[in-house]
Amino acid sequence: xxxxxxSNRKAGPVRVALAAASASLLSGIQVHADENPWLVDSAxxxxxxxxGRVSATEPVVSxxxxxxxxxxxxxxxxxxxxxxxxxxxxxxxxxxxxxxxxSGRSSYTTTVGKLPVDSFHDQRRAFGLNWDQPLGxxxxxxxxxxxSHENDYQSxxxxxxxxxxxxxxxxxxxxxxxxxxxxxNAIGGIPYAFSASSLTSRVASSENKNVHDILFGIxxxxxxxxxxxxxxxxxxxxxxxxxxxxxxxxxxxxGNTIADPNNTSSSLWLHENxxxxxxxxxxxxxxxxxxxxxxxxVSLRHYSDDWGIKSETFDIRYRLEVGENSYFExxxxxxxxxxANFYRPFLVNGTDVINGISQLTYASSDPRLAKFTGNTFGxxxxxxxxxxxxxxxxxxKYDQTGKSVPDAAKNMFAxxxxxxxxxxxxxxxxxxxxxxx
Amino acid sequence: xxxxxxxxxxxLYIGRFTAMASxxxxxxxxxxxxxxxxxxxxxxxxxxxxxxxxxxxxxxxSVWAINxxxxxxxxxxxxxxxxxxxxxxxxxLSDGLFDITSGSLGRAWKFDGSANxxxxxxxxEALQFVGWDKVIWQKGELQLPAGMQIDFGGIGxxxxxxxxxxxLREHAKVPLLVNFGGDLAVTGARLNGSPxxxxxxxxxxxxxxxxxxxxxxxxxxxxxxxxRFLMANNIRYSHILNPFxxxxxxQAPRSITVAGSSCIQAGMLATFGLLHGxxxxxxxxxxxxxxxxxR
Numbered sequence: 001x002x003x004x005x006x007s008n009r010k011a012g013p014v015r016v017a018l019a020a021a022s023a024s025l026l027s028g029i030q031v032h033a034d035e036n037p038w039l040v041d042s043a044x045x046x047x048x049x050x051x052g053r054v055s056a057t058e059p060v061v062s063x064x065x066x067x068x069x070x071x072x073x074x075x076x077x078x079x080x081x082x083x084x085x086x087x088x089x090x091x092x093x094x095x096x097x098x099x100x101x102x103s104g105r106s107s108y109t110t111t112v113g114k115l116p117v118d119s120f121h122d123q124r125r126a127f128g129l130n131w132d133q134p135l136g137x138x139x140x141x142x143x144x145x146x147x148s149h150e151n152d153y154q155s156x157x158x159x160x161x162x163x164x165x166x167x168x169x170x171x172x173x174x175x176x177x178x179x180x181x182x183x184x185n186a187i188g189g190i191p192y193a194f195s196a197s198s199l200t201s202r203v204a205s206s207e208n209k210n211v212h213d214i215l216f217g218i219x220x221x222x223x224x225x226x227x228x229x230x231x232x233x234x235x236x237x238x239x240x241x242x243x244x245x246x247x248x249x250x251x252x253x254x255g256n257t258i259a260d261p262n263n264t265s266s267s268l269w270l271h272e273n274x275x276x277x278x279x280x281x282x283x284x285x286x287x288x289x290x291x292x293x294x295x296x297x298v299s300l301r302h303y304s305d306d307w308g309i310k311s312e313t314f315d316i317r318y319r320l321e322v323g324e325n326s327y328f329e330x331x332x333x334x335x336x337x338x339x340a341n342f343y344r345p346f347l348v349n350g351t352d353v354i355n356g357i358s359q360l361t362y363a364s365s366d367p368r369l370a371k372f373t374g375n376t377f378g379x380x381x382x383x384x385x386x387x388x389x390x391x392x393x394x395x396x397k398y399d400q401t402g403k404s405v406p407d408a409a410k411n412m413f414a415x416x417x418x419x420x421x422x423x424x425x426x427x428x429x430x431x432x433x434x435x436x437x
Numbered sequence: 438x439x440x441x442x443x444x445x446x447x448x449l450y451i452g453r454f455t456a457m458a459s460x461x462x463x464x465x466x467x468x469x470x471x472x473x474x475x476x477x478x479x480x481x482x483x484x485x486x487x488x489x490x491x492x493x494x495x496x497x498x499s500v501w502a503i504n505x506x507x508x509x510x511x512x513x514x515x516x517x518x519x520x521x522x523x524x525x526x527x528x529x530l531s532d533g534l535f536d537i538t539s540g541s542l543g544r545a546w547k548f549d550g551s552a553n554x555x556x557x558x559x560x561x562e563a564l565q566f567v568g569w570d571k572v573i574w575q576k577g578e579l580q581l582p583a584g585m586q587i588d589f590g591g592i593g594x595x596x597x598x599x600x601x602x603x604x605l606r607e608h609a610k611v612p613l614l615v616n617f618g619g620d621l622a623v624t625g626a627r628l629n630g631s632p633x634x635x636x637x638x639x640x641x642x643x644x645x646x647x648x649x650x651x652x653x654x655x656x657x658x659x660x661x662x663x664x665r666f667l668m669a670n671n672i673r674y675s676h677i678l679n680p681f682x683x684x685x686x687x688q689a690p691r692s693i694t695v696a697g698s699s700c701i702q703a704g705m706l707a708t709f710g711l712l713h714g715x716x717x718x719x720x721x722x723x724x725x726x727x728x729x730x731x732r
Contacts, residue, residue, distance in 0.1 A: 012724030014530050015706060021526040022702040025519050026599050224630075324469060324609065384610060 043432035049424065062128075072132040074144075079125055124150035138165045146180075155182045161215075170221040178213040186244035193273035194358035197247050198263040209239025225290040234281050241274040248272055248365045249346040250353050255412030258349050261356040268356060270347065272364040280305035293321040308341035309369065325385075331378035331396070340369040345406040345420055367422045372402035374424075389435040400424035441481045443474055448628075452477030456484035457492070457594050459618025463601075466612040466628050479608060480601045480615060487597040491520070491589045493540060500587065508583035520589060520596070521574055527592075527705055528569045534712040535705070536680040538581075540588025541566040545683070548667055548676040560683040567680050595620045595658050595704035602700075622656035622700045650729070652696070658704035660711050661692025661731070677711045688715040696727040 011019075045058040062076040130144035139162060146157040161176035184190065189202030212235070219229040247269040252258055257267035286299035301313040315333045322328060342362035347353050352360055378396035385391060402421035409415045441454040450473035452463035463480045465473050490499050499517045513521065524537045545555040545563040566584045573580040581587065589596075594617050601615050602622045613624045614633050623633055632653035650657075660677075667674040667685075674685040693710040697703030706726050713720040721728045 010725050012726075014709065015702075015724040015726055017526070017530050018702045018705050018709075019698055021523055021530075022599075022697075022699045022705070025523040025596070025701060026603065026699060324467070324472065324611070 040436065041432070041434040043430055046429045047426060049426045074130040074132070076128040077126070079123070124148060139163065140165070152185050152187055153182065155180060157181075172219045174215075174217040174219075176215040176217075178211070178215075180211040181208060182211070183208050184240055184244060190240070190244050191271040193242070194270045196260055196262060196356065197269040197271065198260050198266055207240030209237055209241060211235060211237040227288045229286045231284040232281070233284070235279070237278045238276060241276065241278055242272055243364075243366055244271070246272045246364060246366050248344065248363060250349050251346050251412065252349050253412070255409065255414030268353075270353070270358060272366065273358075273362050274342065274364055275307065275362055278305055278307055295319040307369070309337055309339070311335065311337035326381065326383045329380040329382070331376065331380065333376040335374040337372060339371040340364070343369045345370070345408060348408065367402065370402050370421065372400050372421070374398060374400040390433070392432045394428075394430040394432075396428040398424070398426045398428070441477050443477055445470070452480065454481045454484070456481065457488045457597065457617065459594065461618065462616040464614040464616070464633070467609075472609055472611065476605050476609060476611070476613070479604055483601045483604055484597050484617065487593060487600065490516075491593050493586065493588050493590070500589065503579065503581055504586045506581055508580065511579045512577055513579055518577055520592060521579065523701070524589070524592065525569070525574060531709055531712060533569070533680065535591065535708060536567065536569045537587045537589060537591065538569050538572060538585050539567050539678050539680040540586045540590070542678050542680070542683055546667075546678065548674075552668060554667065554674070564683045567683070591708055592701065592704070594618060595700040598622050598656065598700040619659040620657070620700050620704055623652055623654065626653040655696060655698045656700035656703045657694055657696050658700055658707050659692055659694040660704065660707035661690070675711070677708070686712055686714045690717050690730045690732050692731045693717060693721070694729045695721070
């Protein structure tokens with residue numbers, strides 16, 4: 001048996017010209033208008049929180065095109081319409097309570113025992129641009145920019161990454177950096193730290209923060225069927241970290257609210273305050289394993305930051321090929337975190353707060369900084385229509401539970417029987433369609 | 438009666454039919470019989486469509502209209518225009534050796550394995566009607582002087598392979614190999630990642646494949662004289678004619694197999710190789726082509 005010798009010589013001009021001429025001939029008619037089409041990935045996300053709290057519809061479209069020679073241009077557009085109510089940090093109580101909105105204009109009541117929430121109607125537009133290309137034989141670079149805008153929050157970012165292949169492209173080392181500047185222009189302005197919610201004067205109309213990230217990664221082909229990846233990332237954020245809308249309840253030793261010294265007809269709530277800086281680190285390990293036809297994707301992530309939060313995530317997906325063109329992908333994710341150092345479900349008068357003044361440097365009752373565990377169960381179904389074309393639908397259910405009776409509340413008579421942790425239960429449906437043109 | 442045949446062998450479905458005077462084969466790595474039948478029909482119909490449209494042996498098709506235009510200006514359809522562009526580019530790239538108007542020489546030469554070499558006067562007469570430089574092809578309009586003929590024979594089969602592969606890919610994501618009389622292309626490697634094994638037919642033995650090669654991407658095309666030739670005075674005249682002299686190319690290899698990214702590119706490189714006659718290997722080496730030459 002003799003084999004054709006593969007030529008090691010560079011392609012001569014006639015060969016190259018013929019390749020181009022052939023491409024023109026074949027790409028010209030009906031089948032594909034473009035040798036290098038735009039690949040479009042679109043999806044609509046419908047998100048719902050139980051209890052009708054938040055609902056969101058988010059369409060996303062991303063386009064990617066090979067500009068030739070593996071130089072890729074990608075664009076992504078997102079439009080978010082979010083309506084609903086999110087917990088404002090105050091705790092439920094047995095008395096009917098009133099709140100003033102941050103603009104001082106609106107005011108709302110809650111019914112007894114139900115979580116106090118702040119209603120909002122927000123639209124967000126986001127746009128991203130990315131350029132990817134090989135550099136020489138072994139390197140790969142990419143740069144990108146992101147812009148996101150909503151009524152009271154803007155974010156701009158720049159990112160760059162370089163990767164190098166070794167060992168016949170079996171090993172890849174990568175290094176990436178990301179710079180982001182965010183601007184918070186809260187409705188009604190940025191409140192003073194720990195100021196009473198009844199106070200109308202404001203520090204400023206907006207505040208900024210900067211984020212710098214660096215990421216190191218190594219990915220390795222372990223065998224024909226197993227790819228593994230390990231990433232380490234470090235992120236430093238400085239500037240305004242507070243959520244301008246979040247407030248903390250101030251309670252007496254029985255768990256009742258106290259009067260606002262500057263406005264005795266109303267209870268006292270104080271705006272939160274977080275440190276000016278946050279440093280985070282995470283290690284992420286992912287494995288993709290290819291069984292005969294199916295694929296398993298399993299990953300672990302360990303995270304810690306200097307606010308005292310540590311978290312662990314375990315994620316597993318199993319892609320089950322069904323027939324020639326479709327697949328099912330069940331998904332399970334487990335997440336657990338402990339609370340930030342300065343997390344307080346509420347403030348206690350006489351210790352944390354004296355005469356309406358906070359004695360703490362930092363405090364926040366944002367449920368996202370509390371100790372909690374979240375489980376996600378999901379199922380995705382996809383159908384391949386053509387070469388680069390797919391329709392898919394994903395359904396996910398997320399349940400988050402935290403401490404319904406924090407230690408500080410244990411002896412408070414007025415709070416007995418109430419669930420003080422705003423748990424979260426969400427359903428998400430995502431419908432996606434990708435195609436090329 | 439037009440017909441296709443479908444067989445199941447090991448893990449492959451093999452579809453067979455005849456088109457463009459060649460045995461055509463479609464290898465499909467799938468367990469789905471219905472899909473295999475559908476793909477076979479798509480491939481066969483596309484091959485027959487191209488045959489019907491571009492064969493110079495059919496009446497009332499695109500080529501017939503051009504060859505009977507009596508010197509009038511014509512606006513060919515989009516697909517024909519693309520083929521004409523390609524032919525034009527090949528004419529330039531081969532310095533005139535590849536010429537689709539050399540079909541006129543078909544009046545003088547009949548490659549039927551016999552010993553009938555035409556008289557020089559017949560050849561000279563035919564040469565008057567040969568030469569792409571005599572044709573006006575610009576801005577989508579074609580003017581073929583009366584008496585001249587075009588023939589897409591040197592492009593048609595490879596074009597059909599590439600077109601069929603494109604259409605089949607649109608329809609299903611199954612490893613495929615399309616083989617029209619030795620001109621073949623694959624979608625990619627087989628399901629388990631291994632390449633397809635293809636035998637290269639030796640020009641003088643009949644069906645025994647002596648040389649085996651492996652292909653996991655792109656296409657292979659073979660040009661040669663194994664099926665069409667004239668044999669006279671112990672000289673083998675291949676069917677590739679030099680459009681300047683009117684005679685078959687001298688000392689061309691018996692067959693050249695070329696690997697390329699598309700069948701049409703591979704086929705044209707093989708044809709160019711043959712057109713270089715004695716210097717076939719030198720030309721292919723210079724172009725950095727992956728090839729196999731048999732003399």
